[in-house]
Amino acid sequence: MRRPRYQYAGLMLLVIAAGLGSRTGWARTHLPEFISQYAGDTLWALTLFLALGWAFPAARGTTLALTALGLSFAVEFSQLYQAPWIVQIRETLPGRLLLGSGFLWTDLICYSVGIALGWWGERWWSWHRRHWSGKPPSATVPKAP
Structure with a gap:
């Protein structure tokens, strides 16, 4: 699947906005504690997956997911x-947003979930x-040689 870059750029902006929003005082008071605590890290990893998809539009989804997982775990x-x-x-601020500040095992779980959401979302789409x-099935499945 070749990824449309403009759609990935738009998705990244939405996910970044949601991730930053999840770190605000409003989110801490209006969202369930579980979501306000873990959404930011999960969305950070999803953004990384989307950024890799934008940078490498012809790459396989599994390759992107494994690369994003390796990079996020390395960070x-x-x-x-x-x-x-x-x-x-x-x-x-940029250093804290990109590199984080302290090691937490739970972040590894959040990263795995965020990247899995990206991978699953691509497959679903x-x-x-x-x-x-709207095309007949024969138009969407390549014929055997």
Whole structure:
């Protein structure tokens, strides 16, 4: 499946907005604690999956998911490293948003869920387009050589 970049860019903006919104005081007071606590990390990983899909529109979904999982886990485990120079970077807003600030095992679960949502969403959308496009089934399934 070749991914439409403009749609992925739009999805990334929506997911980023939702992720930032999940970290606000409003979210902490109006959303269930479970969601306000874990949504940001889950949406961060979904954004990473979408960014990879945008950057590599012809890549297989499984390849993107495994790459996103590896990168997100690497970022999380890098938080165990506390050299002064990287702590300074993490104290900035961009550093905190991109690199996080402290290692949590629960973040690994959130990342896995966010990336799985992206992978599953792609598969669902691909299936949906094939089966509900209005074309007869023979037009959507390639013929054997």
